[in-house]
Amino acid sequence: xxxxxxxxxxxxxxxxxxxxxxxxxxxxxxxxxFAVTGKNGSGKSTLMKIICxxxxxxxxSVRYVVNDKExxxxxxxxxxGLVSPYLNxxxxxxxxxxxxxxxxxxxxxxxxxxxxGLLQRFGIFEHRNKEARxxxxxxxxxxxYCAALLHRPALLxxxxxxxxxxxxxxxxxxxxxxxxxxxxxxVFATNESEDLSFADxxxxxxxxxxx
Amino acid sequence: xxxxxPYQVFVKEVASEFRTRYALNALLMFVVTTLTMVVFSxxxxxxxxxxxxxxxxIVIFFSAMSGLSRTFVTEEERxxxxxxxxxxxxTNVYIGKFLYNVVLILAMSVFIAFAYRLIIDxxxxxxxxxxxxxxxxxxxxxxAASTILAAIIxxxxxxxTLFPVLAFPVLLPxxxxxxxxxxxxxEGAFFSEAFKDFQILVSFSVVMIAASVIVFEYVWND
Ligand SMILES: Nc1ncnc2c1ncn2[C@@H]1O[C@H](COP(=O)(O)OP(=O)(O)O)[C@@H](O)[C@H]1O
Ligand SMILES: [Mg+2]
Numbered sequence: 001x002x003x004x005x006x007x008x009x010x011x012x013x014x015x016x017x018x019x020x021x022x023x024x025x026x027x028x029x030x031x032x033x034f035a036v037t038g039k040n041g042s043g044k045s046t047l048m049k050i051i052c053x054x055x056x057x058x059x060x061s062v063r064y065v066v067n068d069k070e071x072x073x074x075x076x077x078x079x080x081g082l083v084s085p086y087l088n089x090x091x092x093x094x095x096x097x098x099x100x101x102x103x104x105x106x107x108x109x110x111x112x113x114x115x116x117g118l119l120q121r122f123g124i125f126e127h128r129n130k131e132a133r134x135x136x137x138x139x140x141x142x143x144x145y146c147a148a149l150l151h152r153p154a155l156l157x158x159x160x161x162x163x164x165x166x167x168x169x170x171x172x173x174x175x176x177x178x179x180x181x182x183x184x185x186x187v188f189a190t191n192e193s194e195d196l197s198f199a200d201x202x203x204x205x206x207x208x209x210x211x
Numbered sequence: 212x213x214x215x216x217p218y219q220v221f222v223k224e225v226a227s228e229f230r231t232r233y234a235l236n237a238l239l240m241f242v243v244t245t246l247t248m249v250v251f252s253x254x255x256x257x258x259x260x261x262x263x264x265x266x267x268x269i270v271i272f273f274s275a276m277s278g279l280s281r282t283f284v285t286e287e288e289r290x291x292x293x294x295x296x297x298x299x300x301x302t303n304v305y306i307g308k309f310l311y312n313v314v315l316i317l318a319m320s321v322f323i324a325f326a327y328r329l330i331i332d333x334x335x336x337x338x339x340x341x342x343x344x345x346x347x348x349x350x351x352x353x354x355a356a357s358t359i360l361a362a363i364i365x366x367x368x369x370x371x372t373l374f375p376v377l378a379f380p381v382l383l384p385x386x387x388x389x390x391x392x393x394x395x396x397x398e399g400a401f402f403s404e405a406f407k408d409f410q411i412l413v414s415f416s417v418v419m420i421a422a423s424v425i426v427f428e429y430v431w432n433d
Pocket of ligand 1: 015041042044047
C-alpha cells in the first residue's frame with residue numbers, strides 16, 4: 001500500500017446560526033483507525049461528508065497526500081470509499097449494475113470476478129440481478145459496502161457501520177473493519193461502544209462542542 | 212479500457228432514462244398536446260409564415276422545459292446527488308449531463324420539426340439547410356441553458372414552476388434568433404444570409420457552456 005496522509009485542520013461547519021463544530025483537527029495515516037462519536041445531531045455524519053469532499057466546510061481544510069503528493073479533493077474518488085445512510089444507490093439499476101456504474105464513474109476498471117466475489121462475501125450474490133429498489137434496507141447496506149470496497153480504497157469511511165444489518169452482516173463488517181485497518185486506513189462514525197474497540201483514536205464531537 | 216468519465220455519466224443518464232422514462236414521458240406528452248393545440252387553434256385559417264415559425268419555437272421551448280428540468284431534480288429527490296459527488300468531479304457531471312440533454316433535445320426538436328412540417332400545410336420550408344442548421348444550433352443552445360438552470364433549480368424548493376420562469380429571459384435572445392433564421396428558411400434565403408444568425412447561436416452556446424462550467428462547481432457542491 002502506498003503511503004498516504006489525511007490531514008484535517010480546524011474544520012468548521014454551521015447551518016445558519018447553529019454552529020456544529022468549529023475547530024476539528026486530526027490526522028489519519030496508513031495503518032490507522034480513527035473513530036468519531038457523539039450524541040445524535042452532534043455532527044458526525046456532517047463531518048464524514050466534509051472529509052469525503054462531498055460537503056464544503058465553512059472554514060478549515062481537508063487535504064489528501066498520497067505518495068508525498070497532494071491530491072485535490074475533486075480527484076480523491078479513486079482513493080476513498082464511503083458507506084453512509086446519505087449515500088443512495090440508483091434504484092432503477094440492479095445491484096451488479098450499480099457496482100459497475102460506480103467503478104466506471106470513479107474512472108477505474110474492475111473485473112467481473114472481483115464484483116462477484118464481493119457480492120458473495122456480503123451475501124447478496126443471488127440478488128445481483130434484482131433492481132436496487134427491491135432490496136431491503138439491510139441488503140442495500142450490504143450493497144453499499146460492495147460499492148465502497150470494490151476499488152480497494154486507501155481510506156474507508158463508514159458512517160454507522162452496522163446500521164440495518166443482521167448478525168451475519170455485522171460479522172462481515174467487523175471483519176472488513178479489521179482488514180481495512182491493517183491493509184490501509186479506516187475512519188468511522190458510530191454510537192455503538194462495541195465499535196470503538198476498532199479505533200486507535202476517538203474524537204467525541206459532543207465534548208468538543210463550542211458555543 | 213477506461214473511457215472518459217463524462218461519457219460514463221452520459222451513458223448512465225441514457226440507461227436510467229430507458230428504465231424510468233422520467234424525461235421521455237413528460238416530453239412526449241407535452242409535444243403531442245402542444246402540437247394538437249396548435250393544429251386546432253389554427254383551424255382553416257391561413258396564418259402568416261412568420262407566426263408559424265414563432266409557434267414552432269414556442270412548442271420546442273416549452274417541450275424542452277418540461278423534459279430537461281428533470282435531470283438534476285431526480286438526483287436530489289432520490290438522494291443520489293451525494294453519490295455522484297462522491298464518485299467524480301463537478302465538471303465531469305456537468306459535461307455528462309449536458310451531453311445527455313443535447314441528445315435528448317436534438318431528438319425532440321427533430322421530431323417536432325418533422326411533425327410540424329407534416330401537420331401544418333402552410334409551413335413550407337424552402338431552404339432545408341438553414342432550417343436544420345437552426346434546429347441543431349438552437350437545440351444545443353437550449354440544452355446549454357437548461358442544464359445549468361436545472362442544476363440551480365434542483366436546489367430550490369419550488370422546483371417545477373420556477374424553471375420556465377427563469378429560463379425565459381435567459382433564452383429570449385436565443386429564441387428570437389432561431390425564429391428569425393426559421394423565417395429565412397421559409398423565405399428560401401441563401402445560406403449566407405442566415406450566417407449572422409448562426410454566429411449568434413454559436414456564440415450563445417459557447418458563452419453559456421463556458422459560464423456553466425464555472426458556475427456549476429458552486430451550484431453542485433453544497
Ligand atoms: N443540510 C442541512 N441543513 C441544515 N441543518 C442540517 C443539515 N444537515 C444536517 N443538519 C443538522 O446538523 C446537525 C448534525 O447532523 P448530523 O451530522 O447528521 O448528526 P449526527 O450524524 O451526529 O447524528 C443536526 O442537528 C442536523 O439537523
Ligand atoms: Mg449521522
